[in-house]
Each structure stands twice: as structure tokens, then as C-alpha cells.
Amino acid sequence: MIATLGYSALLLAFLFALLGAATPLLAARTPMRAASGTVWLAIWGQFVLVTLAACALIYALVAPDFSIRYVAFNTTRATPLYYRITGLWGALEGSLLLWEWILIVFSGLVAWIYRHRHREFMPWVLMVFSIVSAFFLGVLAFASSPFETISPVPPDGRGLNPLLEDANMMTHPPLLYTGFVGLTVPYAFAMAALIVGRLDEAWIITTRRWTIAAWFFLTAGNLVGAWWSYHVLGWGGYWAWDPVENAAFMPWLPTTAFLHSIQVQERRRMLKVWNLSLIMIAFSLTLFGTFLTRSGILSSIHAFSSGPVGSLFLGFLALVLLGSFGLLAYRSDLLKGQPELDSVLSRESAFLLNNIVLVSALFTIFLGTVFPLLSEAVAGVQVSVGAPYFNSATTPLFLFMVFLMAVGPIIAWRKASWDNLKRNFLRPAAASLAAGLVLFILGVREFLPLLGFTLVAFVILTIVYDTALALRARRRIAGEGIISGLVTLARRNQRRYAGFVVHLGVVLIVMGIAGSMSYSIEREATLGLNETLTIGAYRIRFEGLKGSQQPTHFRVEGSFRLFRHGVEAGVLSPALKFFPTQEAPVGRAVHRSTLAEDVYLILSGFSEVNRNQATLKALVRPLVVWIWIGGFVIVLGTLLSILPLGKNAARGGD
Amino acid sequence: MRKNRRFLIGGLIILAALSYMIYGGMQEALVYFVTPSELKAQQPSPTDKFLRMGGLVVKGSLQKDLQNLTYRFEITDGATSVPVFFRGVPPDLFGDGKGAVVEGRLGSDGVFHASAIMAKHAEEYSPHPDGQDSYPRSFVPAREPLIK
Numbered sequence: 001m002i003a004t005l006g007y008s009a010l011l012l013a014f015l016f017a018l019l020g021a022a023t024p025l026l027a028a029r030t031p032m033r034a035a036s037g038t039v040w041l042a043i044w045g046q047f048v049l050v051t052l053a054a055c056a057l058i059y060a061l062v063a064p065d066f067s068i069r070y071v072a073f074n075t076t077r078a079t080p081l082y083y084r085i086t087g088l089w090g091a092l093e094g095s096l097l098l099w100e101w102i103l104i105v106f107s108g109l110v111a112w113i114y115r116h117r118h119r120e121f122m123p124w125v126l127m128v129f130s131i132v133s134a135f136f137l138g139v140l141a142f143a144s145s146p147f148e149t150i151s152p153v154p155p156d157g158r159g160l161n162p163l164l165e166d167a168n169m170m171t172h173p174p175l176l177y178t179g180f181v182g183l184t185v186p187y188a189f190a191m192a193a194l195i196v197g198r199l200d201e202a203w204i205i206t207t208r209r210w211t212i213a214a215w216f217f218l219t220a221g222n223l224v225g226a227w228w229s230y231h232v233l234g235w236g237g238y239w240a241w242d243p244v245e246n247a248a249f250m251p252w253l254p255t256t257a258f259l260h261s262i263q264v265q266e267r268r269r270m271l272k273v274w275n276l277s278l279i280m281i282a283f284s285l286t287l288f289g290t291f292l293t294r295s296g297i298l299s300s301i302h303a304f305s306s307g308p309v310g311s312l313f314l315g316f317l318a319l320v321l322l323g324s325f326g327l328l329a330y331r332s333d334l335l336k337g338q339p340e341l342d343s344v345l346s347r348e349s350a351f352l353l354n355n356i357v358l359v360s361a362l363f364t365i366f367l368g369t370v371f372p373l374l375s376e377a378v379a380g381v382q383v384s385v386g387a388p389y390f391n392s393a394t395t396p397l398f399l400f401m402v403f404l405m406a407v408g409p410i411i412a413w414r415k416a417s418w419d420n421l422k423r424n425f426l427r428p429a430a431a432s433l434a435a436g437l438v439l440f441i442l443g444v445r446e447f448l449p450l451l452g453f454t455l456v457a458f459v460i461l462t463i464v465y466d467t468a469l470a471l472r473a474r475r476r477i478a479g480e481g482i483i484s485g486l487v488t489l490a491r492r493n494q495r496r497y498a499g500f501v502v503h504l505g506v507v508l509i510v511m512g513i514a515g516s517m518s519y520s521i522e523r524e525a526t527l528g529l530n531e532t533l534t535i536g537a538y539r540i541r542f543e544g545l546k547g548s549q550q551p552t553h554f555r556v557e558g559s560f561r562l563f564r565h566g567v568e569a570g571v572l573s574p575a576l577k578f579f580p581t582q583e584a585p586v587g588r589a590v591h592r593s594t595l596a597e598d599v600y601l602i603l604s605g606f607s608e609v610n611r612n613q614a615t616l617k618a619l620v621r622p623l624v625v626w627i628w629i630g631g632f633v634i635v636l637g638t639l640l641s642i643l644p645l646g647k648n649a650a651r652g653g654d
Numbered sequence: 655m656r657k658n659r660r661f662l663i664g665g666l667i668i669l670a671a672l673s674y675m676i677y678g679g680m681q682e683a684l685v686y687f688v689t690p691s692e693l694k695a696q697q698p699s700p701t702d703k704f705l706r707m708g709g710l711v712v713k714g715s716l717q718k719d720l721q722n723l724t725y726r727f728e729i730t731d732g733a734t735s736v737p738v739f740f741r742g743v744p745p746d747l748f749g750d751g752k753g754a755v756v757e758g759r760l761g762s763d764g765v766f767h768a769s770a771i772m773a774k775h776a777e778e779y780s781p782h783p784d785g786q787d788s789y790p791r792s793f794v795p796a797r798e799p800l801i802k
Contacts, residue, residue, distance in 0.1 A: 356668060360668070360672050363672070364672070364675070364676055364679075367676060368679075368680075371680075371684075381686065382686070382687035383684050383685060383686050383687060384684075384685045384687060384706065385680070385683055385684060385685075386683040386684075386685055387683070388679070388682050388683035389679040389680055389682065389683030389684070390679075390683075392675070392678065392679040392682060392683070393675045393676055393678075393679035396675065524723060524742065524743050525723070526720045526721055526723060584749075604743040605720075605743070607720070613720070615720060615723070615743060617743050
């Protein structure tokens, strides 16, 4: 019953999507006004029907209705309500439906917000949305339906993958998907601009906030993912250059580049083709990422595709790339002739360099991710590209990017004079070199982390120095104090100061990564009762194991008392979770955080016969907590940049 | 025209630097995947190469020493098997008769010295093959499996 309802809604929505995709093309000769009415109808039709389908699946998961295969495979009677709902994105079919749902919510929002504006663009924008939506609905309806039924109906389901039974399941996938899907908005406007042939800055100015929002969700999604793997997966890391992680990170790079280079177009009308290309690449990478993670091409080395979904994504990706760049080539005559760079010492060129660095990073990561596939397809040799490749190839690029974060927002547009450079950068540069020297004396001797920390200091100091100069000026002009001066500055020049805050957040993350990558220590040992393990400043004493039955699993917890420099610092209880349907236990790591370092414990195993013995893996990872603090600072900066605070708001955008 | 040439040169320099970084990184981090048979077939034995070897842990070959955290076992692809030595904590999924990928170098003694053992969690996990749960017997007495 509920399956039929959900499936019919998907089929009907598919028809509406086709209608939305076809109307503007068919109506090319008739007045656009009639066409836009039909496209509108198509969007709202999809909105209602897809929402209905998603609610049907959620209802089936909550009920639970085991006659639906997806429900039977992703919940059990014992699954708490919370995880039944998150079961919506617990596996392939449901996550595709969630993606489609977010997509159609976005297109509904766009259609509603611009209902009286951009009459020229809107039918085409909504057409692009409908085409993307038609693809997803086609996959959902004909290739991997979440409403497929199963008979005989099993008495109980198999349950969510135990690895997914975690609080972060509530946030990480929806955040990431919202980021992915959010990129469709600037992409659709870019396509509309190309189709209509209005290639001025209109599409960029309209979609800037949408892009910032999408960027924000991508950033948050990736950080929460890192947090999740750090806290749960029990290997002590937050990033492993796993292809799945790369797939989520890759769209972030061209989006970040885009957010910088559109400022050059807004200000100087340069880089038109470049900006269009960046957003096409970013959008394509969201599809590519889904293809990578959903085709099974990576998890099984031999099978190129475990189902039809992978090849469908590849086909659609090819279509998107051909269509987008074909359109770009078709309009090339409209894109010719733009102002040239005046000087290498200018903000334009800093932004250009920033773009080159980000795209280079994207290229190296892309290459490392697909190299195993190419190697097997072309040469038949199975290889894997390990983390050392990604680290060594991207570290110099990211360090250079940190340097640019100090220079870019402060150097003058068009042409910076030496005087100007000296005034803005001499003191922060000298101070950061001094900071580097102090670190060297304190014992930071390795080149890359030392350079990293010095550059981080350079960014922070330039930002602080620039703000201090502005505050001093405000004090002279208006007699304002520090707080009211900061408020005035933020209101008067919201974008600049929001950018500063985001950059601060990013360099804090860089600091956390540099510290934890370079100075972590790791020990493992099998301990008897009251035996201790010493690691860094810590002594860890094993004080026994206890077991307890949880709603979905049986948990064995080890109790470890922590001493730091001989002073007691609490008890940590890493655990192993045994799920009835899972062959191997799932670890639950625990850690104690300070601003300086984390001590991180993993229960690796225990004796089956003797309860008084456990194998412990312990890590001390410096500065990790700054990664999460940096994440919060980025949240603040992004809010500051899109909230209507100051004078910009009155003008309705920037 | 002069400006274009300058950009071209700049671009080429960047491209060259990038290619060098990529090439250097690849040299360091490219890990070849072999089966035990392929490893044995290579003459002379490649003791200098960092490799990944995949197969099944031969049933009954696993000897653990929990005190020193050392593991000795054999990996087979059905035709040939190679002895492996590993010190550390293997992943949860590792065990007798299970599939595993080991990463390391072949020693001159013919033993593969692994620095890491990998066992990948399948995304769609499957129930225990014998229909049994895997609860730790030292904590929970054996009982009826939850799912038949």
C-alpha cells in the first residue's frame, strides 16, 4: 500500500520533471510567459510528489513496513526511532531519494524567491533543475527504487549498518548532500545565462549567497565527516584520503576558487569563461563523487559496476560536461574581450594565484583518486595510491594557499605600490618570523610544520594588524571604542570582515592538521589488570572490563585510568560493540581533549577466556581540537557573510 | 602579445612544478597489488618493493602472541600461500579463514613482513555466515541466534 503510493508519486514526479525539462525548449518560439507558467507547474508538481514519496519512505521505516525491501534491509524492530528516520539515508536508494528531495526543495525555494524577478532567466533555470531532477527520478523509478517490495515479508529486518549507528548520522549526510545539491543553483543560473546570452555579472550577483551557503554546507559536511571518523571509527584519524572522502572534498576546491574569482569578475569584469568553467566543474564533481561512491567501482576492485546506477551516473556526467562546455563554446564570441591584468602585485593576481593553487590541488587529488581505475582499465595492473602521495603533492599547495590568505584580502586592487605593501605587511611578516623563531627554539625543528605554523601566524597577524589599523582610524574619526568600532567596521564592510573570520577559521584548521600530522605518537600493548602503558606525558592503567546489553547491541567497555605527569586525569572507557548480525565488533574510541593535545584510546581486543586482559591502542595527538574550533569560527564567518547586517542589506544583495 | 607570452611561460613553470610534485608523490606512494601466486612467480623475489598482497588467511595457520602483539599466518589465493609476519593490532574483521590484504615487503627469508593489515567493511554488510551472533562468550553465554 505505502509502497504503491510512494512509487506512484515518484513516477508522476518523473513525468512532471520531463514536462519541466521540455517546455522551455518547445516554447522557444511562442511567448515565454506561457512557458514559464508550465515550468512553474512542473516544479511545484515535483515538489509535492517527491515530498510525498520521501514521507512515504520515512513512514514505512518508522512503522516499520518490512514488505518494502529497503525497510527490511535497513531497520529492525529493535532500532530506535531516531535511527529509523536516519535510515532514510542509510543506503543507496534512500540517499538518492534524499538527494532528490533536497534538490526539489532548492528548486522550489528558487522558484518562490525569484517569482517576480529574473523573468528572462527563470524558465531556463527551472529547466536545468528539472533536467537534473528528471535524471534522479529516472534512477529512482527505474533502476534502484526504494519502494521495491519483498516477499515473503520477513518477520524482522536486518538493521542499519552498525557503523552508521551514530549521532553524526543525523547531520553528516544531509549536510554534505545539501552542499552538493546547493551547487545546482549557481550552475543552473550559469546555464541560463549562457542560453539567454546575457553574460554580464547578473548570474553571479544573484547566486553569490546561494554559493556561499552551498560552500558552507560542503565545509560543514566534510568537517562533521572528519569528526565522525575521528570519534567513532576507532583508527584515531580524521582524514585518510580515502576515495570516498576525496569525492566529498573535491567539489569544495573549485567552489572555494569560484567564491574568490567571482569577486574579480564583479569588480574588474575579468575571468568570465573561467568562472563559468569553475561552476560547471564543481557541479560535475558532485555527480562524479556520487558515481565514485555509489557505483561500487572502488570497493570491489574487479567489478566495474555493481549495478546500473554507476553507469547511469557516468552517462549523465558525460551529458552534463558535453552540454555545459558545448554551450560555453557556442557562446565563445560573447565572452571575448575583457580587461587584462594590470600588475602582478595586485589583488586580482593574488586571487588568480589562489585559483591556480586550488585547481592544482583538485587536479592532483583527482588524479590520485582515479589513477587506480585508469591503471587497471588501461594496463590491467592493480595499484593503489596511498596517503603519502596526497600528502606530499598537496601540502606545498595548501601551504602556499595559507600564504595567499594573508596577502589576498589586504593587497590593493589593480596595482599595489611598494609603499602600500610595506605599510600592510612589514610588521606582521616580521612578527610571524619572530614567532617561527620562537617555535624553532622551543623545539619545532621539522621544516614543513615550522613553515606551516609561521604562515598561520602570518595570516592571523595580518588580519589582526589590518583590523587594528582600521580601528585606530575609527577612533580618530568617530571616537569609537574597540567594540563599537568593530561593529561599525563589520556593518560597513561586511564581506571583508566576514572573509577575515572565515580565513581565521581555516588557518586554525591548518594549525590543527599540521600539529596532529607531525607530532602524534602511538603505542599499543596488551595489559593485565592494573598494568600500565606510558605514552608521552600520560600513564594509562587498565582497571577492568564490563559488559552491558544496549538496545541494538552488546557492549564491552574497558576502564582505563589516566594520569598526566603523575596527576590523575579521569577514567576513559573505550568500547567494542557487538551487533547480532555483524561478524566483527565495531569499535568506539574515546578521548580526552585539551587545547594542547588529545589522548585517544581504542580498545583493540580482549581475551575471550580471561576478563582481566585487554589490548589497548593509545594515541597522543597535539592540537586536534583546533580543527573543530576552526570549524566553529568558519560557521561564524559564514553567518556574518550572508546575514543581512549592514548597509549592504538595504540594497538587497551586494 | 608580450603579455600572453609571459602568461604562457608562467603557466608552463606552474605545470612543470605540479607535474614534478605529482610524479615524485606517485613514486613514493604507488602500491602494487599482487596475489600470493604472482608474488611467488616473480623472479628474483622483489624484496625491495612495497606491496599489497591479498587473499584468505589459511585456516588454522594463525598464531597470535597477545603479549608481544605479534601475528604469524599464511595468506593464500587457493593455489599458493605466503607466510606473513605482523606486529601490531590487526583490524576487527581480521581472523582465521577471513579475507585480508596485507601491506609490506617480502623479506629475504621468504616471509612477508607486513606493516599493516587491511580488512574493508563492506557497505552493505552481511549477516554472520553460520547464522550465529558473534557476542563475546566470556560475557554473554551462548544462546539462540537473534535472526534465523
